[in-house]
Amino acid sequence: MERGSTLFPKPPAATHWLSARGGRHVATINLLTAGPDGDAASTRAERPAGRVPERPSLDGLERRWGEVWERERTYAFDRGAPRERVFSIDTPPPTVSGSLHVGHVFSYTHTDAIARYRRMRGMDVFYPMGWDDNGLPTERRVQNYYGVRCDPQVPYDPGFQPPAAPPEEPLSISRQNFVALCLGLTESDEQAFEDLWRKLGLSVDWSMTYTTIGPDAQRISQRSFLSLLERGAVYQLEAPTLWDVDFQTAVAQAELEDRERPGAMHRVRFGHDGGGEALIETTRPELIGACVALLAHPDDERHAGLVGSQAITPLFGTRVPVLTHPLVSREKGTGLVMVCTFGDLTDVVWWRELGLPVRALLGPDGRMLPVPWGDAGFESEDPERARAAYAELEGRTVNQARRRIVELLAESGDLVGEPQQIQHAVKFFEKGERPVEIVTSRQWFIRTVEHQAELIARGRELHWHPPYMRARFEDWVEGLTGDWCISRQRFFGVPFPVWYPIDAQGTIRHDQPIVPGADRLPIDPASDVPDGYEPAQRGVPGGFAGDPDVMDTWATSSLTPQIVSRAGEDEDLFARTFPMDMRPQAHDIIRTWLFTTVLRSHLDYDALPWREAAISGWVLDPDRKKMSKSKGNVVTPMHLLEEHGADAVRYWAARGRPGADTAFDAQQMKVGRRLAVKLLNASKFALADLPPDGGEASHPMDRAMLERLARVIEEASDSFEDYDYSRALQRSEDFFWWYCDYYLELVKGRRYDPDPAVSASVGHALRLSLSALQRLFAPFLPFVCEEVWSWWQESSIHTASWPSPQELGELGDGAGASAERDLALDVVGDVLREVRKAKSQARLPMRAPVTKVLVRDAPQRLAALALGYDDLRQAGSIELLDTLADEEFAVDVELAAGAS
RNA sequence: GGGCGCGUAGCUCAGUGGGAGAGCGCUCGCUUCACACGCGAGAGGUCGCAGGUUCGAAACCCGCCGCGCCCACCA
Numbered sequence: 001m002e003r004g005s006t007l008f009p010k011p012p013a014a015t016h017w018l019s020a021r022g023g024r025h026v027a028t029i030n031l032l033t034a035g036p037d038g039d040a041a042s043t044r045a046e047r048p049a050g051r052v053p054e055r056p057s058l059d060g061l062e063r064r065w066g067e068v069w070e071r072e073r074t075y076a077f078d079r080g081a082p083r084e085r086v087f088s089i090d091t092p093p094p095t096v097s098g099s100l101h102v103g104h105v106f107s108y109t110h111t112d113a114i115a116r117y118r119r120m121r122g123m124d125v126f127y128p129m130g131w132d133d134n135g136l137p138t139e140r141r142v143q144n145y146y147g148v149r150c151d152p153q154v155p156y157d158p159g160f161q162p163p164a165a166p167p168e169e170p171l172s173i174s175r176q177n178f179v180a181l182c183l184g185l186t187e188s189d190e191q192a193f194e195d196l197w198r199k200l201g202l203s204v205d206w207s208m209t210y211t212t213i214g215p216d217a218q219r220i221s222q223r224s225f226l227s228l229l230e231r232g233a234v235y236q237l238e239a240p241t242l243w244d245v246d247f248q249t250a251v252a253q254a255e256l257e258d259r260e261r262p263g264a265m266h267r268v269r270f271g272h273d274g275g276g277e278a279l280i281e282t283t284r285p286e287l288i289g290a291c292v293a294l295l296a297h298p299d300d301e302r303h304a305g306l307v308g309s310q311a312i313t314p315l316f317g318t319r320v321p322v323l324t325h326p327l328v329s330r331e332k333g334t335g336l337v338m339v340c341t342f343g344d345l346t347d348v349v350w351w352r353e354l355g356l357p358v359r360a361l362l363g364p365d366g367r368m369l370p371v372p373w374g375d376a377g378f379e380s381e382d383p384e385r386a387r388a389a390y391a392e393l394e395g396r397t398v399n400q401a402r403r404r405i406v407e408l409l410a411e412s413g414d415l416v417g418e419p420q421q422i423q424h425a426v427k428f429f430e431k432g433e434r435p436v437e438i439v440t441s442r443q444w445f446i447r448t449v450e451h452q453a454e455l456i457a458r459g460r461e462l463h464w465h466p467p468y469m470r471a472r473f474e475d476w477v478e479g480l481t482g483d484w485c486i487s488r489q490r491f492f493g494v495p496f497p498v499w500y501p502i503d504a505q506g507t508i509r510h511d512q513p514i515v516p517g518a519d520r521l522p523i524d525p526a527s528d529v530p531d532g533y534e535p536a537q538r539g540v541p542g543g544f545a546g547d548p549d550v551m552d553t554w555a556t557s558s559l560t561p562q563i564v565s566r567a568g569e570d571e572d573l574f575a576r577t578f579p580m581d582m583r584p585q586a587h588d589i590i591r592t593w594l595f596t597t598v599l600r601s602h603l604d605y606d607a608l609p610w611r612e613a614a615i616s617g618w619v620l621d622p623d624r625k626k627m628s629k630s631k632g633n634v635v636t637p638m639h640l641l642e643e644h645g646a647d648a649v650r651y652w653a654a655r656g657r658p659g660a661d662t663a664f665d666a667q668q669m670k671v672g673r674r675l676a677v678k679l680l681n682a683s684k685f686a687l688a689d690l691p692p693d694g695g696e697a698s699h700p701m702d703r704a705m706l707e708r709l710a711r712v713i714e715e716a717s718d719s720f721e722d723y724d725y726s727r728a729l730q731r732s733e734d735f736f737w738w739y740c741d742y743y744l745e746l747v748k749g750r751r752y753d754p755d756p757a758v759s760a761s762v763g764h765a766l767r768l769s770l771s772a773l774q775r776l777f778a779p780f781l782p783f784v785c786e787e788v789w790s791w792w793q794e795s796s797i798h799t800a801s802w803p804s805p806q807e808l809g810e811l812g813d814g815a816g817a818s819a820e821r822d823l824a825l826d827v828v829g830d831v832l833r834e835v836r837k838a839k840s841q842a843r844l845p846m847r848a849p850v851t852k853v854l855v856r857d858a859p860q861r862l863a864a865l866a867l868g869y870d871d872l873r874q875a876g877s878i879e880l881l882d883t884l885a886d887e888e889f890a891v892d893v894e895l896a897a898g899a900s
Numbered sequence: 901g902g903g904c905g906c907g908u909a910g911c912u913c914a915g916u917g918g919g920a921g922a923g924c925g926c927u928c929g930c931u932u933c934a935c936a937c938g939c940g941a942g943a944g945g946u947c948g949c950a951g952g953u954u955c956g957a958a959a960c961c962c963g964c965c966g967c968g969c970c971c972a973c974c975a
Contacts, residue, residue, distance in 0.1 A: 056934090258974085265975090282975060295975090329975080337975040344974065425974060471904050475971050587969080620968090655913080660905085661968075665912060667924055670937085677937050685934030730914070734922075744934080752933095833941090840929055840941040847932040877932095 052687050052791045056680035058673070061783040062646050066198055068786075074796050075203040079573060081124035088580040089115060090561050090610055091204075092593070093130030093212060096189040097137040100196055102664060103586070105637045107616035109653035111584040112202045113725040114614065116779035119203065120802035126577050128208035128564045129197065133186035134217075135553030136247060136431055139492045142181050147171060150178035150491045152526070152548065175491050175526060182492045183213070196637055201646050201782045203798065210563055212556045213492065217563050218522035221556045222497040224604055226515055228446065229498075233603050234486075236444045236510060240341070240348050241485060243439035244429040245366025245398075249489040250443050251429045251436060252552060253482060254592045261426045261435075264419035267334070268409060270294065271312035278303075278311045278322065279416060281333030283424065285409060286368070286401040287340040289316045289378070289390060290361040295337050295350060298324040303336055314414035315389040315405070316373070317381035318359075325350055342438035344427075345481070361393075364439050368393045368401050398437070442510065444496065444549070445483040448599060452477055458598050462613055465723035466659040469587060469615040473598075476591040484596070486555040493550030497523050499530045506541045514544065558596035561609040580610040587615050587659060614723045617661040640669070647781040648672035654780045657726045675733065676784040679777060682740050683788035686770045691751050693767055694760025696809060699750065700867040701828075702765035704821035705743045709735065709769055710805035716776055717802065725779070732776040739769065742829050749874030772803035823864035828872045831855055831865070834891035835876040842895055850878045852894040856886035 069075060089111065094104055119125045143149060147166025156176040163171060173181075190211070197204060210217060228234040241250045266285045270278040278294060294311050296303035306322045313320060327346060328337055339350045341358045350356065359378060363369040373390055374383025389408055393401040409415035426435045448455075455477045464470045487496065499514040514530045516523050525546025529535050537543030562568075565577040579601070585593060594613060601609035640649050644666070651672025656662035697703040712735040719727035751762040778785040778797045789797035831853070839848050853876070855865065862883045865872070873881050 058937090280975075284975085329973090333975060339975090346973090346975075427974080466905095468904060472970055475903060479971055591970085618969090657913090663912065665924090668912070671923065674937060678935070681935035681938085683934085688934075727914090730922090734914090737922090740934090741939085745932095745939095748933095836940050837942090843929055845930050845932060846940060848930095 052684050056684050056787075058645055058647070058676055058680070058784060061787050062199060062201070062641075065783050065786045066201070069203075069796070069798075070198075070206075072796065074798055075119075075125070075127070075205050077126050077128075077205045077208065078124050079576065081576065083576050085122070085124050086126055086576050087115075087118040087123035087582070088126035088565065088577040088610075090564065090580045090583045090597075091127065091129055092585050093132040093210070093557065093560065094193060095135075095137050096131045096133045096186050096193060097141040100193060100637050101619075102637055102640065103619040105200060105640070105649060106619050106653045106656060106662065107584065107586055108197070108202060109200065109650045110614065110616050110656070110658070110725055111582075112200075113650075113654055113729075113779040114582070114584070114720070114723060115203055116782065116798060117720045117725070117728075117802065119798060120775065120778065120800060122801065125203070126564075126580075127204050128210060129194070129202070129204045129206070130210045130212065130560060130564065131186065131190045131193065132212045132553065132557055133182070133190070134211075134213040134493050134556055136249075136488075136490060136492075138182050138186055139178075139490060140431075142178070142185055142492075143170065145185060146181055148173050148178065148181065150175055152491070178491055186211070186213070196641075199638070199641050199646060201650065203782070208564075212553070212560075212563075213494070215522055216566070216569060217556055217559070218494045220559055220562050220567055220569070221494045221551060222521045222523070223518065223568055224559060224562070224600065225551070225555075226497060226518075228603060229513070229515065232447075234444060234446050236442060236487075238440065238442045240351070240438045240440050241443050242345075242427075242429075243364065243437050243441070244432045244434075245364065245437055246433055247429070247431075247490070248364050250441060250485050250487060251432075252485050252554070253480070254476075254484075254554070254595070255430050256427045256436065257430045258425040259428050260423055263422050263424050263426070265333070265422050266406065266409070266419045267416040268314060268338075269414045269416055270314060270338075271317075272306065273310040273312065273319070274306075278306055278336055279334045280336050280338045282338050282343075283422075284340065284343045284402070285405050286393065286398060287343050287361060288313055288338070288405065289318070289371075289386075289393070290340040290343075290359045291318065291320050291338050292341055292351065292356040292359050293320050293339045293354065294322045295325045295328045295339055296322065296335060297328040297330045298326060300324075300328075300330050300335050306336070312381060315408055315412060316378070316386040317383075318379055318386070319381065323354055325354065345438070348438060358440065360440060362398070362437055362439065364441070366397055366434060366437060368396050368398075370394055398434075441489075443485050444487040445485050446555075446599070446603075448484045449480055449482065451599070451602065452480060454602060455595075455598060458602055458608055461608055462598070463611060465612065465614045466657075469590065469613070469659055472587065472590045473595065476595060484599070486552045487549040488552050489548070490550050493553065494522070494556050495524045495526065495550050496547040497521060497525065498547040499525050499533075499544045500547070502539070502541055502543050502545055504541050508545050513547075554592055554596050557593060558600045561597065561601065562604070578609075579605075579607055582612045582614055583610045584614045584616065586618060588618065590615070612723065615659045617656060617659055620661050620663050644669040645673055645676070645783075647676045647783050650780055650782075651675060651729075654725055654729050658724055672781075675736075675777075676781050678736075678740060679774070679781065679784050679788055682736075682744065683770060683774065683791065685744065686766045687792055689752075690766065691759035691763035692756050693763045694756075695764060697761050697765045697768075699761040699765075700821045700824060701743075701746060701871050702761045704818075704825050704867075705739070706765055706768060706808045707818055707822065708825070709739075709772060710808050713772060713776065713803045713805050713808075717804075720779075728776075729780050732773070736773055736777075739773070742825070742832070743769075746828065746832075746868065746871040746875045749871065768808050772808070775800055775803045820864050821867060823861060824867040827857065827861045827865045828868035830889065831872060831891055832876055835878065835893055838893035838895060844895065847877055849896045850876055850893060851896050852880040852882065852892075853878050854882045854884060854892040854894075856884045856888065856890040856892075858887070858889075859885045861889070 094100060115125050115127050146162040147170055148162065149170040149172050151172040152175045154172050154174040156174040160173060160177045162181060225234065244251050263283045265281050265283055267279055267281050268285060270280060272278050280294060291313050296307060307324055309322055310319045311322050339347050339356060341351055341360050342348055361368055361371060371377055373380055373386040380386040392404050392408060396404065406415065406419065429436050456474055459470055459473045497516055501509045501512055501514065503509055530544055533544050539545055561578055561580050565574045567574050597609050601607055648669040652665060652668040655668055697706055712731050715731045716728040747762045750758050753759045774785050774789050775797060782798060785797050835850060835853060836846060839846055862885060865883065869881060
């Protein structure tokens with residue numbers, strides 16, 4: 001056996017043959033030293049050098065190669081690489097306080113396949129992992145885990161230790177202590193997540209992780225906020241805001257979801273200053289006291305007589321005008337609608353457009369506020385009665401108040417008929433338990449609506465994979481009705497870096513925010529003091545007050561491209577990585593994460609944050625419903641990986657087309673495992689007793705196989721370029737099974753032929769094909785591919801170059817000859833199938849000898865068959881192979897005597 | 901109500917103008933010197949329905965039906 005030469009004596013000039021990672025990378029692929037007797041293979045995995053194992057196995061591959069990759073820093077990012085060689089990925093930071101489920105495994109595998117492909121193309125892949133630890137999910141988890149509750153009024157306790165077991169009554173602790181617990185708990189969560197990702201084989205550079213609550217993320221968030229503030233792109237306003245009454249915080253439009261809930265429609269009689277009555281229908285009778293107008297459609301003649309007059313609310317005796325608005329539906333209810341401050345978002349529109357007063361009854365805790373009725377407060381025709389009625393509601397929750405007021409209305413005779421039970425969609429905060437309410441409060445908003453057209457244009461600039469996902473983005477942008485509310489009345493988040501002066505009267509001057517210098521960031525206005533003030537001046541007249549709120553989690557995660565590329569922190573890295581190349585994410589957060597990231601980058605850099613958006617689908621239950629948390633927790637990802645192996649789970653994931661929701665299917669994982677085992681065995685077979693390399697594929701059958709493989713490489717590459725990893729896998733896999741079942745069987749005779757002149761062509765073709773196949777599968781099955789590669793190669797397959805058609809050699813000697821060779825593979829396969837069928841039907845083993853085979857076929861096909869004549873005879877154990885020109889393809893098989 | 905996607909074998913899906921396919925499952929057979937975690941063979945389909953374009957449609961166009969998702973509505 002020759003030694004020391006290489007598969008590719010003349011590496012093509014293309015840069016993708018060269019390492020993206022400097023000296024750690026081997027530029028060429030060493031082939032001829034392979035085989036069980038070879039000595040060149042390394043001891044990277046504590047294996048006797050250069051050995052193909054007797055019984056190859058998948059057992060232990062994950063641990064073994066995971067350690068090697070870590071030790072050799074296989075996936076390390078070389079930050080010296082020029083921008084054009086960098087492929088930067090804006091990885092979604094998973095929420096650490098939830099648990100990872102199969103949906104994460106699914107979509108992160110897609111990203112990893114693309115990352116590995118790009119790396120093999122010679123790109124320096126910038127692929128950091130982040131953890132989204134900031135925000136409500138962590139707060140909730142800490143509250144439950146330790147049995148504590150954050151109370152900003154409680155002073156900081158430097159010696160605080162959480163109770164050993166959660167007490168029955170939640171323990172009130174300071175914000176600083178609470179945040180410390182959040183940080184501690186997320187740290188252990190993050191380690192568990194990292195372990196899982198490593199086990200799955202994500203090719204992440206683990207030296208570059210980030211968190212959305214870390215100081216860098218805080219500094220970058222605050223810096224961006226201050227920049228927006230300076231430019232007037234962010235403002236604060238006291239206004240009706242979507243509000244979650246359990247978390248007691250503002251929420252954003254994007255965080256709402258509809259839930260079907262039973263409800264009741266009540267027909268209620270209002271009085272009227274003309275002496276008549278006005279009937280309305282409402283699902284929220286508890287807000288009758290908050291009614292500020294009745295509305296009809298301008299063209300609705302039924303109520304034309306009422307318009308312009310005054311109606312009088314039942315129970316409370318408040319006079320409200322009857323007005324018109326085009327948004328009123330004539331078909332719904334009585335055609336007359338009650339406007340309250342505020343029952344739903346449409347009320348806000350009516351209130352704003354018609355200039356109606358505010359009469360708010362609902363507090364931030366979701367209970368009916370104490371309000372004065374009569375002279376000192378809400379007006380009423382009969383203040384005594386109003387006070388008495390409202391006393392029945394005050395302090396009650398929405399549901400309690402609703403039940404009570406229905407009784408009151410029934411007693412007073414103002415409820416017309418029985419309430420109709422209905423099923424209707426109600427808006428919820430996606431993490432909330434009770435419907436959102438609308439509460440007036442002071443909040444920060446980023447100007448969004450005025451940029452709608454520009455954002456649509458950004459969406460068209462972005463390359464979407466699959467392309468139809470852009471429609472979701474455009475639908476969302478076009479449907480925006482208000483600016484983005486980014487403030488939250490919570491604790492574990494990035495604080496707004498703003499203080500306010502308190503004037504001599506003790507009023508907080510929100511209109512005169514005090515901002516810190518850039519060099520002070522990140523700051524927490526709850527503990528830091530603005531320049532020119534003393535700590536003792538906090539909260540006193542003439543002093544200052546810190547902004548009490550934190551940013552919405554999306555207000556930070558919308559900056560992940562800036563965070564990972566370290567905008568404003570490391571200009572060199574930023575220039576090499578931003579705008580980024582790719583954003584992978586699932587389709588359900590296009591309206592949140594994708595949208596807000598585009599918005600922030602547009603506002604801060606007047607640019608897209610990335611070129612490509614690769615959108616993945618969801619994992620569905622076998623019954624095609626979205627995988628629920630409860631079910632996801634039954635089959636934890638770690639269990640899956642342990643049961644089936646990482647490569648097998650990755651195989652299932654990679655079979656899911658980009659953007660397509662995919663059913664959870666353990667059966668597919670078994671198929672993936674089979675593919676991995678097949679790769680082991682086929683590699684073992686090809687590499688053991690490998691014949692000498694003749695330097696070219698001189699035999700037409702070998703050449704035809706390589707030509708097919710060249711087309712597969714081309715298709716897989718094109719698919720990957722289009723971010724269609726699943727197609728790349730499918731093409732490679734289809735070829736591979738054909739290669740095992742037909743090609744490897746057909747060439748057995750020649751490869752074991754003692755005459756090197758006969759075996760050398762197979763020797764060459766096996767090296768080329770096996771090398772290319774192993775690399776084609778490497779993005780999908782990184783563990784088994786690294787294993788089989790290590791049997792005959794020195795460095796990692798994952799830093800080897802992606803296969804190219806050119807490396808298979810100059811195959812072309814005329815299109816006609818090539819077409820005939822390809823036809824030969826088909827015809828030989830057709831005949832072999834007939835021979836196998838005859839043996840199968842005769843219940844004979846496949847090696848059973850065949851006395852004679854007569855192939856009838858078109859002359860052209862018979863001519864092609866001649867190219868594979870010997871291989872076919874050998875593979876079918878055929879003694880005599882004859883052909884006869886005929887119009888129909890037919891094969892007569894004569895089995896050895898006594899066989900059937 | 902608007903939009904997007906999907907509908908092909910029992911299941912999961914590939915197939916975008918000219919032979920209806922793969923894997924799994926099922927049936928039968930074979931321990932063949934890479935692999936029994938294997939190999940070979942077989943059964944199984946009016947390609948959702950209806951119309952149109954075309955010499956020719958699973959594919960292109962129109963309509964309808966069904967499923968899923970997103971958005972809007974929410975009195």
